Amino acid sequence: xxxxxxxxxxxxxQGGVLALLYFDLQGGNKxxxxxxxxxxxxxxxxxxxxxxxxxxxxxxxMENNTIYTSIEVKILTKSFSDLxxxxxxxxxxxVEVLKPNNIKLSLDQMHDILMNISxxxxxxxxxxLEKVTTGEDLKKYQxxxxxxxKLGKLLMEKKKK
Numbered sequence: 001x002x003x004x005x006x007x008x009x010x011x012x013x014q015g016g017v018l019a020l021l022y023f024d025l026q027g028g029n030k031x032x033x034x035x036x037x038x039x040x041x042x043x044x045x046x047x048x049x050x051x052x053x054x055x056x057x058x059x060x061x062m063e064n065n066t067i068y069t070s071i072e073v074k075i076l077t078k079s080f081s082d083l084x085x086x087x088x089x090x091x092x093x094x095v096e097v098l099k100p101n102n103i104k105l106s107l108d109q110m111h112d113i114l115m116n117i118s119x120x121x122x123x124x125x126x127x128x129l130e131k132v133t134t135g136e137d138l139k140k141y142q143x144x145x146x147x148x149x150k151l152g153k154l155l156m157e158k159k160k161k
Contacts, residue, residue: 004052008099010074011051017083018099021092023071030060030067037071044073044090049082074098080105081112088120 001009008018023040027033034057041055053075060069073092077083080103087095097103104115129141 007051011078012073012099014078015080016051016076016078016095017080018074018076019083020094021075021087021090021095021096022094022096023073023090023092025071026064026066026068026070028067030062033067033069034045037069040071041073042105044075044086047082047086047089049078049085051078073093079109081109081116084113085116085120088116107130 001059005063008016012018025033025037025040037055037057041053044050044053044055053073055071058070058072060067062068075083075086083095083097102138126145130138133141
């Protein structure tokens with residue numbers, strides 16, 4: 001058994017997840033696109049909860065003056081929550097869980113996953129609204145965000161009591 005297999009088995013036994021993530025890249029320069037792919041894989045290695053990541057960049061193809069390629073990343077994370085956060089942040093076009101066959105989640109893990117989904121969705125919504133909203137509507141939106149922050153603080157204080 002290889003060292004990678006040992007690390008994988010041990011991590012999965014402790015709640016980790018081994019998965020394949022698929023990403024697409026497009027651009028105008030083949031070499032630059034391949035460098036971008038390598039940099040992307042290196043960035044994944046630095047993410048919280050990543051034990052290892054190994055990627056393969058497909059040979060780029062040109063179509064309609066645009067160069068396309070895809071990246072397959074085999075990634076081992078410490079938890080399902082870590083994998084979910086990566087998927088939320090990097091938006092792979094496909095995900096395939098290799099190990100384990102079943103995932104059991106504690107209540108705390110479920111809360112963590114749901115909060116990550118909520119936070120990611122909120123950030124996307126905020127970004128879009130701030131780009132397309134102007135004037136008085138933008139001011140109202142920013143005020144509503146401040147009110148949500150206040151409510152969040154009140155809920156946290158209430159939970160501590």
